[in-house]
Amino acid sequence: MSLTPAPKLLKPFETSIYCATFATQKKSHTKPSTMSLITVGTMAFDAIETPFGKVDKIIGGSATYVAYAACNFIQPVQQVSIVGYDFPEEEMEELRSRGVETDGVEKVADKKSFFWSGKYHIDMNTRDTLVTDLNVLEDFNPIIPESYQGAEFLMLGNLMPKLQLSVINQMRVRPKLIVMDTMNFWMDIALEELKEVIKKVDVLLVNDGEARQLSGEVSLVKAARSIMMMGPKYLIIKKGEHGALLFHEENVFFAPALPLEEVYDPTGAGDTFAGGFIGYLAKTKDISFENMKTAIIVGSAMASFCVEKFGPDRMKEITKEDIDGRLAEFVQLVNFDIALV
Numbered sequence: 001m002s003l004t005p006a007p008k009l010l011k012p013f014e015t016s017i018y019c020a021t022f023a024t025q026k027k028s029h030t031k032p033s034t035m036s037l038i039t040v041g042t043m044a045f046d047a048i049e050t051p052f053g054k055v056d057k058i059i060g061g062s063a064t065y066v067a068y069a070a071c072n073f074i075q076p077v078q079q080v081s082i083v084g085y086d087f088p089e090e091e092m093e094e095l096r097s098r099g100v101e102t103d104g105v106e107k108v109a110d111k112k113s114f115f116w117s118g119k120y121h122i123d124m125n126t127r128d129t130l131v132t133d134l135n136v137l138e139d140f141n142p143i144i145p146e147s148y149q150g151a152e153f154l155m156l157g158n159l160m161p162k163l164q165l166s167v168i169n170q171m172r173v174r175p176k177l178i179v180m181d182t183m184n185f186w187m188d189i190a191l192e193e194l195k196e197v198i199k200k201v202d203v204l205l206v207n208d209g210e211a212r213q214l215s216g217e218v219s220l221v222k223a224a225r226s227i228m229m230m231g232p233k234y235l236i237i238k239k240g241e242h243g244a245l246l247f248h249e250e251n252v253f254f255a256p257a258l259p260l261e262e263v264y265d266p267t268g269a270g271d272t273f274a275g276g277f278i279g280y281l282a283k284t285k286d287i288s289f290e291n292m293k294t295a296i297i298v299g300s301a302m303a304s305f306c307v308e309k310f311g312p313d314r315m316k317e318i319t320k321e322d323i324d325g326r327l328a329e330f331v332q333l334v335n336f337d338i339a340l341v
């Protein structure tokens, strides 16, 4: 027999089985919506080393990846960031051609763009940060343009927590949904400020190591419970090639990652996941837990493209058909029949 969608209320932290739910949804996600989304984060240069190669200077940044993913579902994507004199105008043009507004991207004439360098371990799931040069980020004071006011969705990409907070405080009407991403770097150097922002958001995204660091718990279930006590009603724990978990109250839902033959560069996968997640929610205008289940599948599908090439290159190539095809692969991956014993 086929498994039916999981009941709404599960026993504490029982995993739901979503394949039937997802497989029957035929919503078209390919026509960008006009509901606006603000994305905040870094636009950067990265130097990356993976077991498959090395690049010294490539476009990166949390907001760059979020925007390249989200614009497939919603336009405009209203970008808030800062770049230096060295950031290529062609990249801005590329983003604008995809419905990304850059009025909120400040350009500093006498400073370099944010620079990050990382080296991946052989498993490609873990990495060491080698360099974080804040450059323009040091004096960044994000200003939300008047034309961005009223946006219903806010994606706080990985950035200094005090800047994420400043953006929330500038919104005259609180967005319907605030999603926040962060990383261990900020937990190490700005924990108290980070906790202030966490209090104010609806969804927090972290990876498994960060969830453990933030909560002090080894068990992810206990970590999730403890982090949700800090404020967010929803928590997503990303586990790299092992998928992602979505927690809400006593419910937990699991989305796998697509097993890929080649993973060249995982940089930006988390941000791309976030862009797909919030882009889909903004497009469907539905922020229920049920719809978030679909949204984390969409996020996982977008992330699966990102890792196929170095930097955001692959995100620039994909079409609506590619996204639909990949979503169908996710359905196949988890769709099964079972005879109950």
Ligand code: AMP
Pocket (backbone or CB within 6 Å): 042, 044, 045, 046, 059, 060, 061, 062, 115, 116, 132, 158, 159, 160, 183, 185, 186, 266, 267, 268, 269, 270, 271, 272
């Ligand atoms: P991800 O692989 O999803 O964690 O994102 C990697 C991207 O985040 C890279 O392109 C970096 O430029 C950017 N990044 C790295 N460290 C930071 C940081 N501390 N704050 C903001 N963005 C960062």
